[in-house]
Amino acid sequence: MTYDLLTIGDVSIDEYIKVDDAQVVCDVDKQNCKICFDYSGKIPVEKYEAGIAGNSNNVAIGCAKLGLSCGVYTEMGNDANADKFIAEYKRLGINANWCVKNTGRATNVHQTIVYQGERTILTYHEDFVYKVKDWDDPKWIYYSSLPKNFEAFQAKLVDYIKQNPQIGVGFNPGTYHFKAGVEKLRDILAVTHILFVNKEEAARLGATGNTRATHLALQKLGPKLTVVTNGENGSSAYDGGNLVELGILGGEVVDKTGAGDAHSAGFLAALHYGKSLLEALKWGTINANGVVGSIGSVTGLKTKEEMEGAAKVARFS
Numbered sequence: 485m486t487y488d489l490l491t492i493g494d495v496s497i498d499e500y501i502k503v504d505d506a507q508v509v510c511d512v513d514k515q516n517c518k519i520c521f522d523y524s525g526k527i528p529v530e531k532y533e534a535g536i537a538g539n540s541n542n543v544a545i546g547c548a549k550l551g552l553s554c555g556v557y558t559e560m561g562n563d564a565n566a567d568k569f570i571a572e573y574k575r576l577g578i579n580a581n582w583c584v585k586n587t588g589r590a591t592n593v594h595q596t597i598v599y600q601g602e603r604t605i606l607t608y609h610e611d612f613v614y615k616v617k618d619w620d621d622p623k624w625i626y627y628s629s630l631p632k633n634f635e636a637f638q639a640k641l642v643d644y645i646k647q648n649p650q651i652g653v654g655f656n657p658g659t660y661h662f663k664a665g666v667e668k669l670r671d672i673l674a675v676t677h678i679l680f681v682n683k684e685e686a687a688r689l690g691a692t693g694n695t696r697a698t699h700l701a702l703q704k705l706g707p708k709l710t711v712v713t714n715g716e717n718g719s720s721a722y723d724g725g726n727l728v729e730l731g732i733l734g735g736e737v738v739d740k741t742g743a744g745d746a747h748s749a750g751f752l753a754a755l756h757y758g759k760s761l762l763e764a765l766k767w768g769t770i771n772a773n774g775v776v777g778s779i780g781s782v783t784g785l786k787t788k789e790e791m792e793g794a795a796k797v798a799r800f801s
Contacts, residue, residue, distance in 0.1 A: 487579065488552040489555070490619050492641070499594070499595050500534065502529065542781050560584065560586065562585040616637070625653050630658060655679050700722075732769065735777055
């Protein structure tokens with residue numbers, strides 16, 4: 485069976501804890517900031533919510549809402565939290581056949597502290613073992629966050645991709661990918677069609693400097709197309725010939741969790757529909773802007789109809 489997109493990676497239940505009793509302490513250039521609470525104190529919570537999350541989850545839901553046929557491969561616990569994902573996927577028409585429950589294990593749960601629109605995430609990943617499977621015939625694979633034992637699976641995934649060169653590959657490195665370092669990522673980067681990172685993540689891959697220099701350095705690692713988001717400075721995409729840059733949209737920022745995934749989903753969907761790089765950046769930015777306006781990583785994601793309407797009237801700074 486042919487379908488548009490398979491996302492691969494860990495999922496989690498995200499618990500969102502919004503606080504207003506904290507302090508942010510930064511160094512002189514305000515590049516390195518820390519959130520501070522009273523040690524041993526009881527911190528009042530302004531708002532609490534919980535929902536399904538994780539890079540692979542967010543991108544699959546984002547693309548499904550935009551009209552793509554999607555599936556998710558993830559390893560999860562055998563618990564009520566796992567059932568929440570499967571129920572939502574079935575509701576949205578996302579293939580959940582590759583959502584694997586592991587007996588005696590718990591589904592990942594993350595705590596996200598939201599303060600002044602920024603988020604600090606406490607993450608814990610069960611060391612689930614991922615395996616290459618018969619995923620039918622996806623047009624694209626979106627590979628993202630995995631546990632720290634990702635290397636064996638990644639090597640087999642690279643072999644699978646080489647054996648199926650018709651499949652496009654999107655890669656958004658996760659926490660343990662970056663911790664392992666760029667040398668451990670060279671195999672997957674060499675077969676990546678689209679690399680999605682933010683400016684800070686690009687630097688961790690050795691790509692620094694201005695926008696063009698950053699993209700050139702990333703493309704030397706292998707990706708054919710690189711997409712870099714840079715917060716209030718907007719986003720950019722480079723295909724080896726054309727460098728396209730786009731500003732941001734206005735609006736209140738409540739919680740930035742899921743913004744990068746929303747941008748990736750919008751960008752991928754736009755390319756699926758034959759849009760230009762500039763239009764793809766617009767779709768990504770509109771999608772991300774919808775997500776940051778509320779708490780949760782999938783709240784605010786656009787449908788195809790909503791996206792097309794917003795793209796006609798959006799004004800970027």
